[in-house]
Structure formats: C-alpha cells, structure tokens
Amino acid sequence: MASIANEEGRRGALPALAWKIVKILASVALTFLGLLLVTFMIGRVVPVDPVLAVVGDRASQSVYNRVFIELGLDKPLYEQFWIYLQKILSGDLGVSFLTKKPIIEDIARVFPATLELATVGILIGTILGIPLGVLAAVRQGRFTDQVVRVVGLIGYSAPIFWLGLLALLVFYARLHWVAGPGRIDISYEYSITSRTGLMLWDAAMQGQWDAFRNAFSHIILPASLLGYYSLAYISRMTRSFMLAELAQEYVITARVKGVAEWRIIWVHALRNAAVPLVTVVALSYAGLLEGSVLTETVFAWPGLGQYLTNSLQNSDMNAVLGGTLVIGAIFVGLNLLSDLLYTLLDPRVRRR
Amino acid sequence: MKHLPRLVGAALVASLGLFAPVARAATPPDTLIQAWAIDDIISLDPAEVFEFTASELLGNAYQGLIGYDVKDVSDIFGVIAEKWDISADGMTYTFTIREGMKFASGNPITASDAVFSLRRAVKLDKSPAFILTQFGFTADNVDAMIRQTGPMTFEYQVDKPYAPTLVLYCLTSTVGFIVDEKLAMEHEANGDFGYDWLKTNYAGSGAFTIREWRANEVVVLERNDNYSGPAPEMARVIYRHIPEPATQRLLLEQGDIDIARNVSADSIDALAANSDLAVDSGVKGSIYYLGLNQKNPILAIPEVRQAMKYLVDYATIADTIMKGRVVVHEAFLPLGFLGALEDNPFALNVEKAKELLTAAGYPNGFKVTMDTRNTDEITAIGTAIQQTFALAGIELELIPGDGGQTLTKYRARNHDIYIGRWGPDYQDPHTNADTFARNPDNSDDAASKPLAWRNAWDIPEMTAMADAAVLEADAGKRAQMYLDLQAEHQQTSPFVIMFQEIEVMARRANVQGFVVGPSFNDNSFKAVTK
Numbered sequence: 001m002a003s004i005a006n007e008e009g010r011r012g013a014l015p016a017l018a019w020k021i022v023k024i025l026a027s028v029a030l031t032f033l034g035l036l037l038v039t040f041m042i043g044r045v046v047p048v049d050p051v052l053a054v055v056g057d058r059a060s061q062s063v064y065n066r067v068f069i070e071l072g073l074d075k076p077l078y079e080q081f082w083i084y085l086q087k088i089l090s091g092d093l094g095v096s097f098l099t100k101k102p103i104i105e106d107i108a109r110v111f112p113a114t115l116e117l118a119t120v121g122i123l124i125g126t127i128l129g130i131p132l133g134v135l136a137a138v139r140q141g142r143f144t145d146q147v148v149r150v151v152g153l154i155g156y157s158a159p160i161f162w163l164g165l166l167a168l169l170v171f172y173a174r175l176h177w178v179a180g181p182g183r184i185d186i187s188y189e190y191s192i193t194s195r196t197g198l199m200l201w202d203a204a205m206q207g208q209w210d211a212f213r214n215a216f217s218h219i220i221l222p223a224s225l226l227g228y229y230s231l232a233y234i235s236r237m238t239r240s241f242m243l244a245e246l247a248q249e250y251v252i253t254a255r256v257k258g259v260a261e262w263r264i265i266w267v268h269a270l271r272n273a274a275v276p277l278v279t280v281v282a283l284s285y286a287g288l289l290e291g292s293v294l295t296e297t298v299f300a301w302p303g304l305g306q307y308l309t310n311s312l313q314n315s316d317m318n319a320v321l322g323g324t325l326v327i328g329a330i331f332v333g334l335n336l337l338s339d340l341l342y343t344l345l346d347p348r349v350r351r352r
Numbered sequence: 353m354k355h356l357p358r359l360v361g362a363a364l365v366a367s368l369g370l371f372a373p374v375a376r377a378a379t380p381p382d383t384l385i386q387a388w389a390i391d392d393i394i395s396l397d398p399a400e401v402f403e404f405t406a407s408e409l410l411g412n413a414y415q416g417l418i419g420y421d422v423k424d425v426s427d428i429f430g431v432i433a434e435k436w437d438i439s440a441d442g443m444t445y446t447f448t449i450r451e452g453m454k455f456a457s458g459n460p461i462t463a464s465d466a467v468f469s470l471r472r473a474v475k476l477d478k479s480p481a482f483i484l485t486q487f488g489f490t491a492d493n494v495d496a497m498i499r500q501t502g503p504m505t506f507e508y509q510v511d512k513p514y515a516p517t518l519v520l521y522c523l524t525s526t527v528g529f530i531v532d533e534k535l536a537m538e539h540e541a542n543g544d545f546g547y548d549w550l551k552t553n554y555a556g557s558g559a560f561t562i563r564e565w566r567a568n569e570v571v572v573l574e575r576n577d578n579y580s581g582p583a584p585e586m587a588r589v590i591y592r593h594i595p596e597p598a599t600q601r602l603l604l605e606q607g608d609i610d611i612a613r614n615v616s617a618d619s620i621d622a623l624a625a626n627s628d629l630a631v632d633s634g635v636k637g638s639i640y641y642l643g644l645n646q647k648n649p650i651l652a653i654p655e656v657r658q659a660m661k662y663l664v665d666y667a668t669i670a671d672t673i674m675k676g677r678v679v680v681h682e683a684f685l686p687l688g689f690l691g692a693l694e695d696n697p698f699a700l701n702v703e704k705a706k707e708l709l710t711a712a713g714y715p716n717g718f719k720v721t722m723d724t725r726n727t728d729e730i731t732a733i734g735t736a737i738q739q740t741f742a743l744a745g746i747e748l749e750l751i752p753g754d755g756g757q758t759l760t761k762y763r764a765r766n767h768d769i770y771i772g773r774w775g776p777d778y779q780d781p782h783t784n785a786d787t788f789a790r791n792p793d794n795s796d797d798a799a800s801k802p803l804a805w806r807n808a809w810d811i812p813e814m815t816a817m818a819d820a821a822v823l824e825a826d827a828g829k830r831a832q833m834y835l836d837l838q839a840e841h842q843q844t845s846p847f848v849i850m851f852q853e854i855e856v857m858a859r860r861a862n863v864q865g866f867v868v869g870p871s872f873n874d875n876s877f878k879a880v881t882k
Contacts, residue, residue: 046757047753047757047760047761048754048756048757048760049756049759049760049763052756052759052760052763053394053756054394055478055479056402056403056479057759057763058402058479058480058482058777059478059479059482060481060482060485060800061798061799061800061801062477062799063477063478063479063481063482066477097394098394098567099394099567099568100394100395100551100552101552101567106567109566110568165598165599168599168602169602172602172606173602173605173606179608180599180602180603180606180608181594181599181602181603182592182594185608186379186380186383186385186590186592187380297595297596298596298598298599299599300387300592300593300594300595300596300599302566302568302569302593306568306595307568310391310568313754313755313756314756315756
C-alpha cells in the first residue's frame with residue numbers, strides 16, 4: 001500500500017515539475033524570439049546599406065547587385081527573418097560579413113576576453129562593495145557614510161571613458177604600477193596555448209606564472225574600473241538593504257540578548273540582506289558581460305562590446321544578432337541562477 | 353563593531369597589494385610593433401582587398417608585376433616582370449617574368465602564376481576588380497585576352513589603345529598582385545580559385561609573410577626567407593588594434609609600441625617636442641571636398657556654387673584644427689599625380705560671395721543641410737564651414753551620422769551637401785578624373801555612379817574630354833589635357849575641393865626607415881631598423 005501511495009505521489013508531482021519546466025522553456029523561447037525580432041528590425045530600419053560594408057564605396061554596380069542578392073536583401077523582410085530563424089534553429093548563426101568567419105567562431109574568440117574582464121571586475125566590485133555598503137549603513141549619516149556615498153556617486157556618474165584614460169595616465173604612464181592596454185605583452189603572447197581563451201586561467205593551468213603575472217597586470221586596471229563602477233551600485237544597494245534589516249525587531253532582540261555587534265551585522269543582518277543582493281550582483285555581472293564598449297576601446301580589449309559595436313556600425317546583422325543571442329542567454333541564465341540562489345538562501349521561498 | 357574598519361582596511365590593502373610594480377620592457381629588437389585602428393580589414397585576398405590597412409599589408413607581403421618609385425611616381429620599373437613590350441597598336445603588352453624568383457612557399461614564380469592571378473581577379477569580380485575590367489576584360493573573354501605564351505612570358509591585351517601609364521599603374525595596385533597559383537589551388541573549393549581560403553591566409557612573395565590575422569585584434573607578419581630583395585632586418589612586424597589615438601599615444605610614450613599610426617592633429621606638436629619620439633608625415637592622395645547635390649534647385653545655380661567656394665576658410669582650417677594633417681588643395685588631381693593643377697584660386701571672401709548670392713537671387717542667403725560623418729576631423733571641418741557660411745547668411749545645418757549612414761544617403765543622392773574624403777584607386781590621373789569629371793549617364797538607375805553622378809551633375813562634354821585624355825599616349829599632351837580639365841572643373845563643378853591629406857605617424861626615435869608612400873600599399877616597413 002505504502003509503495004502504491006508513493007507511486008501515486010510521484011505521478012502527481014511529475015506533471016507539475018514538467019509543467020514548470022515547460023513554462024520556463026516557453027518563456028525563455030519567447031524572450032529569445034522577441035529579442036531577435038526587435039534586433040532584426042532595428043538592424044533593418046537603420047539607414048545604413050549593409051552591402052556597402054561588404055563591397056566598399058568603389059565597387060561597380062554589378063558587384064553591388066550580386067552581393068545584394070547574396071545577402072538575401074532582395075527578399076521581403078519577413079522572409080529574411082524566417083530564413084534567419086530556420087538557420088538559428090539548426091544551430092547555424094551564419095557568417096560575419098566583416099571577419100568572414102562563422103559568428104560562432106567569432107564569439108568564441110571575443111567572449112572569453114569579456115568574460116575574464118567582467119569576472120575579475122565583479123569580484124572586485126562585490127568584495128569591496130558589500131563591506132563598504134555595510135560600513136556605510138552601520139555608520140549612517142556619519143563621515144564614513146558620506147565618504148562611501150561620494151565614492152559611489154563618482155563611480156556611478158563619472159564617464160568611464162574619461163576615468164579609463166585618467167587611470168591609464170596615472171597607474172600605467174606615471175606610476176608604472178600596471179601594464180598598458182591590451183590583454184598581454186607581445187613577448188608572452190605565444191608562450192601560452194589558448195585553450196579556453198581565458199588568459200589568466202590558461203596561464204595558471206599551464207603553470208606559466210610569468211605570463212599569468214603579466215596578463216594580471218594588464219587586466220587589473222580595466223577590471224578595477226569596471227569593478228569600481230559595479231561597486232558604486234552594489235555598495236549603495238547593500239547600504240539600503242542593511243538599513244532596512246538593522247531596523248528590524250530581530251536585531252533589537254539580538255542586542256538585548258547580548259549578541260556581539262559584529263555578529264549581528266555580519267551574520268544576522270547581512271545574511272538576510274544577502275537575498276536581494278544576489279539579484280543585484282547577478283544583474284551587475286550580466287551588465288559587465290555585455291561588454292563595455294568604452295572600456296574595451298580605451299584599453300584595446302578585444303571583447304564582445306567592441307565586436308558588437310563595430311558590427312552594428314557596419315550593419316553586419318548576422319554578427320549583431322548572434323551577439324544579442326549570447327547576451328540574451330547570459331541574462332536569462334543569470335536570472336535563473338539568481339532565482340535558484342534565492343531558494344537556497346531564503347527558506348521562505350523554498351517552502352512556497 | 354570595532355572590527356569593521358580593520359576588516360575593510362585589510363580588504364583595501366589586499367586589493368592594493370595586487371598592483372605590484374611591473375617591470376618595463378622595451379619592444380623586442382627584431383620586432384616592429386605598430387598600433388593602428390585595423391578594424392577596416394575584411395579580407396587578405398589581393399583580388400578583394402580595397403581597405404587602407406589591408407592594402408598596406410599586401411604592399412609588404414605581395415609583389416606586383418611592376419612598381420614605381422614612391423618619390424617620383426613617373427619612374428616605373430619591373431618587379432616580378434623583368435621587362436615588357438607594347439605592340440604598335442598600343443593594345444597588347446607582352447610581359448617577361450624575371451628568372452629565379454620564388455614565392456614564400458618555395459614555389460617558383462612563372463608566367464602561369466601571373467596569368468592565373470590576373471584572370472582570377474577578373475573572374476572573382478570583387479570590389480577592386482573594376483581597376484582591371486575597365487580595360488575590357490570580362491569573365492568570358494579574359495582567358496583569351498590574358499594568355500600565356502611561354503614558361504616566363506604572357507600577353508595582356510586591352511580593348512583600346514589606352515595611355516600606357518594608365519595600364520601600367522593599374523597593374524601596380526593590389527588587385528594586380530601576383531598570387532601563388534599552386535598554393536591557392538590546393539585550397540580551392542567549388543571553383544572559387546582558393547578565394548575562401550585566401551581571405552584569411554597568405555600566398556605571396558613579398559618581404560614579409562602574413563602569419564595571422566585576428567579581426568579587431570592583431571595582424572602578425574614574419575620575414576619571408578624566400579624573398580628576392582634585400583632581407584628585412586625585422587623578423588616580425590605586429591599590428592595591434594588600438595582604436596583610440598590617446599591610448600596609442602600613451603603606449604608610444606611608454607615604449608610599449610614602436611609606431612603610433614593614428615595621430616590626432618592636436619597631439620602632433622606635443623609628440624614632436626618629446627625627444628624620445630619623432631613624427632613622420634607624407635602627402636597622401638586623399639582629397640577633402642564638399643559635394644553639392646544638383647537636385648537641389650538652389651545649389652544648381654552656378655553663382656551659388658561659386659559663392660560657396662568663397663565661403664570656406666581654407667587657410668585657417670589647415671593652420672588650426674587640421675594643422676599638420678592637410679594642405680590646401682583645390683583641384684581634383686592630388687599633388688604628385690601627372691597633370692595635377694597646383695592653383696588655389698579660392699580663399700575666404702565674404703563680399704565676393706555676397707555679390708554672387710545677390711546675382712543668384714538669394715541676397716539674404718538660404719537654409720541648407722550637410723551630411724557630416726561623426727569623426728572628430730570631419731565634424732570639426734563641418735563646424736568651421738558652418739560658421740563661414742553664416743557670414744553670408746547661409747544657414748548650414750549639420751546632420752551627423754556614422755560613415756555607413758552618410759554614405760548610404762550620399763549614394764542615393766538624398767543629400768544637399770556632403771562633406772567627403774576621396775582617395776585615388778591607383779596612381780594614374782584617370783582614377784580621379786573618372787569620378788569627379790565623368791558622368792556617362794545621369795539617370796537614377798545608371799550603371800556607373802561616380803561622384804559626379806552622386807551630385808547629379810550632368811556633363812556630357814566634360815565626360816568626352818576625360819575619355820579623350822585616357823587614350824592620349826603622349827605624356828606631355830596628356831598632362832595638359834588634365835590641366836585644362838581641372839581648370840574648368842575648378843570654376844564650374846559642384847565640388848568645393850579643399851584639402852589634400854597628409855598621413856602622420858609618430859615613432860620611437862630609434863625606429864628608422866619606415867617609408868610613407870603616396871598610397872597605402874606604398875607604405876613600406878621593409879627597410880625598418882631599430
């Protein structure tokens with residue numbers, strides 16, 4: 001009897017789980033479809049002739065006409081989109097007009113550079129941003145709080161392009177603390193075999209510590225800059241979440257019980273503030289993974305941001321759509337991940 | 353509570369500790385490292401290359417049949433070709449290939465490679481193919497017109513008795529460079545003559561081989577040990593994609609690169625004042641001009657066109673915002689070309705312009721727009737022109753856009769005024785006469801759309817003059833024909849030709865021997881020493 005009841009119970013649970021998965025998949029698919037449609041339309045209403053990017057300004061009219069047809073531009077818009085969708089579903093993102101390589105290959109080349117930069121950036125932003133936010137909350141209204149808020153405000157509002165050039169001038173050109181723009185010195189460029197495209201990772205895995213140090217001294221400045229940018233946001237959010245938590249009754253109770261103040265702040269309050277913070281950090285990370293065009297330009301970082309901007313300016317729509325898909329996937333993925341972390345961190349969500 | 357500041361302090365110190373000072377290393381002695389915005393490269397195939405950066409790469413990595421002296425372009429000499437003869441009717445060129453030359457692959461260079469390369473460029477029919485097909489070659493007839501006559505000889509037959517220098521100069525452009533037939537055909541797929549492979553690979557015989565191109569990142573060239581000329585001192589030449597001029601300058605000042613290729617006009621003086629650095633420049637063939645669309649009835653009035661030529665402050669622009677980057681030049685043939693007109697009859701003269709506008713029926717000026725590419729330089733020139741136009745009451749509205757946008761509009765003849773930059777395609781005067789002074793068909797669906805067409809300037813007589821100049825074999829007479837053409841063009845055309853470009857680069861003082869030639873495939877780093 002017991003086993004039958006179990007069977008029934010499982011049968012009842014399975015459709016519910018399957019239904020949930022179907023719902024998630026459907027919303028993801030719809031998100032992607034919408035994303036592609038909007039990007040595709042934007043690409044087509046931009047008053048730029050995509051044929052020009054391929055043939056240049058001097059080509060004869062016959063060359064122009066041939067390429068126009070090769071790119072499928074003679075077909076109606078909905079047909080072009082349908083053909084594109086069919087290709088995507090069969091796993092083919094197409095070929096870039098500009099680099100003449102499959103989009104998949106291009107993105108596999110540029111994305112690790114952005115991933116590496118964004119990851120180091122978000123680590124810096126989180127490791128510094130959360131304690132600063134906590135500090136500001138604890139010292140609310142006092143000098144420390146004001147300093148943290150001003151530092152955050154500058155990080156949030158100063159143009160990153162200007163900040164980047166200034167940082168290069170100070171830390172690279174004057175103080176010589178860090179290496180200049182680019183991912184690694186030419187002399188180390190070929191000493192590591194690229195496996196993942198993540199230079200720090202590859203160098204560490206291959207035990208090339210000199211190359212690791214060099215790559216690190218290249219990444220630290222742009223990553224700190226991106227870190228500073230996300231730090232500004234993370235510390236501000238941490239501060240307000242912490243202020244809300246510190247005003248809760250359980251904090252007063254803990255104080256009455258004589259729990260050490262540091263324990264109240266770092267264990268009790270922060271743990272509760274951590275739940276919404278996960279979303280904040282995940283969104284900041286996703287923002288950095290899109291690739292920061294200006295940071296990548298100033299620091300000559302061959303990442304996704306530069307690739308997408310260049311493609312967009314030249315109406316290389318295959319590349320733009322491919323890049324949009326990747327960014328969309330990152331956002332959806334990180335959103336699902338933070339939902340998952342939510343349930344792990346907050347027992348109330350789990351129970352529901 | 354009291355732990356907090358200490359914790360945060362520790363975190364800050366830990367993160368600062370990551371910034372350990374970095375040892376500064378100069379660039380390796382056998383490697384030339386250049387910073388340049390190389391995002392214009394879309395192919396490495398000589399049959400397709402038409403962009404600045406890629407042209408320069410090919411100029412150092414491939415060889416043509418013939419070449420010219422960059423200091424005196426009238427001195428044409430053989431490179432892969434040892435000699436050539438022109439038939440009495442002026443239509444058949446017989447080339448003899450030099451003995452004993454090899455491609456980088458080790459394959460010998462023969463007449464078969466030359467014939468293959470030229471036929472290939474015509475049949476692939478990519479953007480620069482017109483430089484060859486203007487002599488009457490088509491995919492169908494090219495096998496009969498370009499024919500091998502011996503192991504080291506071939507004939508190149510054109511359809512009219514063109515001026516020999518025109519035919520020869522066209523063969524010096526990148527589309528005429530000689531490709532390793534055996535190597536390319538090893539990689540052929542679906543009858544593409546190895547095109548798919550050669551877009552990102554190399555099959556040439558120049559001083560350097562192209563080892564790697566990573567789009568928007570780097571190009572690496574290596575010394576070609578099979579090169580027939582003097583061996584370059586540099587074992588490796590690396591182009592790094594550094595889009596931002598300010599970043600290039602920092603890298604150069606620190607010695608992390610040897611040459612910065614994008615130098616902004618406002619930093620030339622500061623760079624030249626630094627004793628570790630030197631600034632080199634060379635006059636390029638590119639022309640800055642305004643195109644006045646004749647579909648706009650006001651701009652079609654001759655007096656209005658003339659007035660606009662008096663409303664640009666040429667000298668001030670060249671001495672301030674474009675200092676060191678341009679020289680004033682008001683004719684369509686750049687200095688250094690056969691028959692280039694050196695007169696600059698126009699200067700800012702508001703009174704004269706007002707008289708002309710009054711005669712045209714617009715004493716108080718009018719409103720007009722100008723499509724302006726959003727680069728620093730073009731925007732700055734556009735703004736300066738806006739101010740001087742206003743002195744005569746012409747209200748100029750600048751419409752900013754990126755290169756693709758403004759060009760798309762220009763090619764559709766939807767602009768009022770377009771501010772543009774035009775570089776010659778090869779070293780012969782016909783290249784610019786063909787676009788500024790020829791418009792065989794002014795209808796909207798014309799087969800050829802030169803700049804005169806884009807500005808809807810219908811000029812059957814001038815077109816005939818330009819066509820006649822192409823067939824004149826006597827260089828002296830031909831030069832005079834172009835001088836006459838430019839003099840008339842200067843006064844009557846809807847083109848306000850303003851400046852000729854100067855290419856500027858900044859280098860470390862120890863880097864010697866980079867040659868800045870008139871066109872990008874003449875820029876040479878074969879003789880660079882450090």
